[in-house]
Amino acid sequence: xxxxQCDLVSIGLVGQSNIDFTxxxxxxxxxxxxxxxxxKLRVTVDNSINSNPDCRWNLVIYVENxxxxxxxxxxxxxxxxxxxxxxxxIDLVQLRVGNRCNTPLQGNQFFTIPPVVSTPIVVxxxxxxxxxxxxxxxxxxxxxxxxxxxDEYTFDIDxxxxxxxxxxSGIYQLRFKYVLTEVL
Numbered sequence: 001x002x003x004x005q006c007d008l009v010s011i012g013l014v015g016q017s018n019i020d021f022t023x024x025x026x027x028x029x030x031x032x033x034x035x036x037x038x039x040k041l042r043v044t045v046d047n048s049i050n051s052n053p054d055c056r057w058n059l060v061i062y063v064e065n066x067x068x069x070x071x072x073x074x075x076x077x078x079x080x081x082x083x084x085x086x087x088x089x090i091d092l093v094q095l096r097v098g099n100r101c102n103t104p105l106q107g108n109q110f111f112t113i114p115p116v117v118s119t120p121i122v123v124x125x126x127x128x129x130x131x132x133x134x135x136x137x138x139x140x141x142x143x144x145x146x147x148x149x150x151d152e153y154t155f156d157i158d159x160x161x162x163x164x165x166x167x168x169s170g171i172y173q174l175r176f177k178y179v180l181t182e183v184l
Contacts, residue, residue, distance in 0.1 A: 006055040008046035011180040032162030039157035047143035056130045056141040061121040064175040072117040075172035085168040091115035096158040100151035101136040126183045
């Protein structure tokens with residue numbers, strides 16, 4: 001039987017919830033577009049009442065592409081402007097999840113997201129031990145918040161897409177779901 005270890009676990013999104021990439025020149029198709037700091041997440045994990053040493057958390061990202069009619073490797077097509085060329089695939093997107101303490105497991109480097117929808121992208125994982133706030137090391141997962149531990153509990157997410165030439169032109173969509181869970 002699981003029990004709650006933390007008093008409060010919450011995540012806040014700062015900034016725009018929609019990020020648009022418009023490819024209207026050959027140089028953008030070939031060189032890609034990067035949007036730095038497009039998403040900022042603030043994690044709060046409170047343990048001031050229970051003071052439970054097992055209070056820890058996970059942070060993962062899921063990619064969603066709409067209805068079941070879309071193959072789980074492709075972007076959701078909102079509007080297609082041509083019949084030739086393949087639909088963009090999810091693995092064209094690269095993410096960089098970072099903070100000042102370099103706590104994410106990806107190490108503040110761009111990485112290609114998994115090519116299949118519903119494959120979790122692990123930012124902070126459950127290692128079975130609690131790494132306390134203030135450690136400023138990889139995978140800090142103990143109680144803390146962006147007010148007292150800004151460098152560890154604030155995550156900047158950068159997006160990069162390099163589609164290349166030959167894809168079917170149109171308007172496509174992906175959704176990113178940021179999930180913060182308490183480890184029970």
